Amino acid sequence: xxxxxxxxxxxxxxxxxxxxxxxxxxxxxxxxxxxxxxxxxxxxxxxxxxxxxxxxxxxxxxxxxxxxxxxxxxxxxxxxxxxxxxxxxxxxxxxxxxxxxxxxxxxxxxxxxxx
Amino acid sequence: xxxxxxxxxxxxxxxxxxxxxxxxxxxxxxxxxxxxxxxxxxxxxxxxxxxxxxxxxxxxxxxxxxxxxxxxxxxxxxxxxxxxxxxxxxxxxxxxxxxxxxxxxxxxxxxxxxxx
Numbered sequence: 001x002x003x004x005x006x007x008x009x010x011x012x013x014x015x016x017x018x019x020x021x022x023x024x025x026x027x028x029x030x031x032x033x034x035x036x037x038x039x040x041x042x043x044x045x046x047x048x049x050x051x052x053x054x055x056x057x058x059x060x061x062x063x064x065x066x067x068x069x070x071x072x073x074x075x076x077x078x079x080x081x082x083x084x085x086x087x088x089x090x091x092x093x094x095x096x097x098x099x100x101x102x103x104x105x106x107x108x109x110x111x112x113x114x115x
Numbered sequence: 116x117x118x119x120x121x122x123x124x125x126x127x128x129x130x131x132x133x134x135x136x137x138x139x140x141x142x143x144x145x146x147x148x149x150x151x152x153x154x155x156x157x158x159x160x161x162x163x164x165x166x167x168x169x170x171x172x173x174x175x176x177x178x179x180x181x182x183x184x185x186x187x188x189x190x191x192x193x194x195x196x197x198x199x200x201x202x203x204x205x206x207x208x209x210x211x212x213x214x215x216x217x218x219x220x221x222x223x224x225x226x227x228x229x230x231x
Binding site: 004032034036041042043044045046049051090092099100101102103104105106107108 | 118119146148155156157158159160163170171206208210217218219220221222223224225
């Protein structure tokens with residue numbers, strides 16, 4: 001079985017401060033891991049993915065995520081938050097043996113960055 | 116690219132009626148996916164097409180649901196005899212066959228279904 005947990009429904013951070021959005025996963029095999037962002041009235045947008053190689057993955061808009069196999073985590077980070085980063089963030093996983101594009105999403109974390 | 120487009124944006128229907136949604140993927144994308152998202156939850160996979168072939172269906176896709184992708188272009192998702200539990204956002208996504216980018220899904224803005 002594959003699943004994703006995003007333990008925080010909401011994360012609040014001041015502009016300019018670092019942000020972290022947490023994600024842990026469960027798969028039977030080796031994971032492919034993803035972060036997507038959803039702005040109001042817009043479709044989900046791809047931020048970054050971990051497939052293989054370097055555990056630190058860099059993505060769009062200055063975001064990065066670190067794959068930690070021992071902790072089964074894939075936390076999203078950004079060194080300096082912007083007000084425009086405020087959105088709903090989803091972590092997703094798929095087992096390498098499963099269908100390409102068949103992702104299991106977490107419930108999402110609402111990020112609010114205040115000025 | 117012009118992005119994935121979905122029509123309609125909103126649909127309100129009475130219980131027991133049939134509804135059909137349309138998705139136009141990015142033109143060169145051969146893979147098309149339908150997901151469903153309910154309030155406070157992440158998207159859940161429903162079904163997947165490669166070109167015109169429907170290759171996988173989730174157990175969430177009951178017999179009342181049917182999806183097609185004629186000629187491997189646009190896709191339709193029909194729900195027959197709608198129930199209140201069908202109320203959700205229906206999302207369409209597509210992806211390219213290209214190496215290194217196959218894993219990247221492009222999502223449409225969704226169709227919000229409300230069943231009264």
